[in-house]
Amino acid sequence: MKLPNPVLDYLTHKLGEIQSLTTIPSGQTNTCVKVEIKETDQSALYFVKILNSKKLDQSEMANEGFARNWATENGLTPPCLFERAEIGTYIYPYIPNANLADAEITMADKINILAECLAELHKIAKPNKQGILKQRLATEIDLYAQSNPNANIDPNLLLLAQQLDAQSPLNCVCHGDLSFDNIINCQPAMLVDWEYARISEPAYDLASAIVINNLSPIQERKLIYLYQGLMGFPVRKFLAERIHQYKKIFNLLNDLWRDHQHISDN
Numbered sequence: 001m002k003l004p005n006p007v008l009d010y011l012t013h014k015l016g017e018i019q020s021l022t023t024i025p026s027g028q029t030n031t032c033v034k035v036e037i038k039e040t041d042q043s044a045l046y047f048v049k050i051l052n053s054k055k056l057d058q059s060e061m062a063n064e065g066f067a068r069n070w071a072t073e074n075g076l077t078p079p080c081l082f083e084r085a086e087i088g089t090y091i092y093p094y095i096p097n098a099n100l101a102d103a104e105i106t107m108a109d110k111i112n113i114l115a116e117c118l119a120e121l122h123k124i125a126k127p128n129k130q131g132i133l134k135q136r137l138a139t140e141i142d143l144y145a146q147s148n149p150n151a152n153i154d155p156n157l158l159l160l161a162q163q164l165d166a167q168s169p170l171n172c173v174c175h176g177d178l179s180f181d182n183i184i185n186c187q188p189a190m191l192v193d194w195e196y197a198r199i200s201e202p203a204y205d206l207a208s209a210i211v212i213n214n215l216s217p218i219q220e221r222k223l224i225y226l227y228q229g230l231m232g233f234p235v236r237k238f239l240a241e242r243i244h245q246y247k248k249i250f251n252l253l254n255d256l257w258r259d260h261q262h263i264s265d266n
Helices: 005-015 058-073 107-123 137-147 155-167 202-212 217-231 237-265
Strands: 017-023 031-038 043-050 082-084 089-093 172-174 198-200
Touching: 005 017, 005 031, 005 043, 005 082, 005 089, 107 172, 107 202, 107 217, 137 155, 137 237, 155 237, 172 202, 198 202, 202 217, 202 237, 217 237
Parallel strands: none
Antiparallel strands: 017 031, 031 043, 043 089, 082 089, 172 198
16 A cells, blocks of 8 residues: 555654554545554554545545534544645544444444434534535435436435425534444544535434444434433424435435445446
8 A cells, every 4th residue: 555645754754664554444435544653662553544536526525624624623533633635635643443333332332322422413513614515415316326327316316305405404513424433432432534524404414324324223213312312302203204304315325325436446
């Protein structure tokens, strides 16, 4: 694995001699590398993330920076040591064995942490200035359709996406990709991979998390129940119905995303 020259310069001139580079296979869209550096009298580990410009358009790459900076300011994500937005490359301290997906805890505990992360995120006031993209589900479906003319898209789902986009109150920042892989299981838990962040509504993030983590109906109800308790409002049938609508769109987007990944790799 060859790192971009600006990254190599930073690592060798600011941190120390590179001992090893290990590609981390969990990065499905982007390239993730664990770097071992020999410092004065010991070794240290760093995490390098390189956004894939073939699979993310320029607006998504810029969005990642806006969302990540906002999240850093609010203590939701680890601080970045090095950033070169023009080449989509970032360096962080490496946190070993911190991935919630691999944590040796029960699924119930993982759902508790997921609910806490979503509630903590949605309680924070959205940024006043523009930067993070607004919800644009219909646009994203269209973009995937353009890249794959053979995509089979139900026009009723496209209409539903348009309606959800138009009706969204846009009242909070949503992560948009909150898989267990994107949660660092520390105290407090932290979130990574912000390129799919959007200004939207809670149902958007809940539906996305349910679909991405492939939660069962019982697990889904548990997540919603815990989330509503943490947010301090009573159980509302409306929220569950809204989540159900968003799930239809995220199931479609997940299928289109997988097709897009396959096309980009070939």
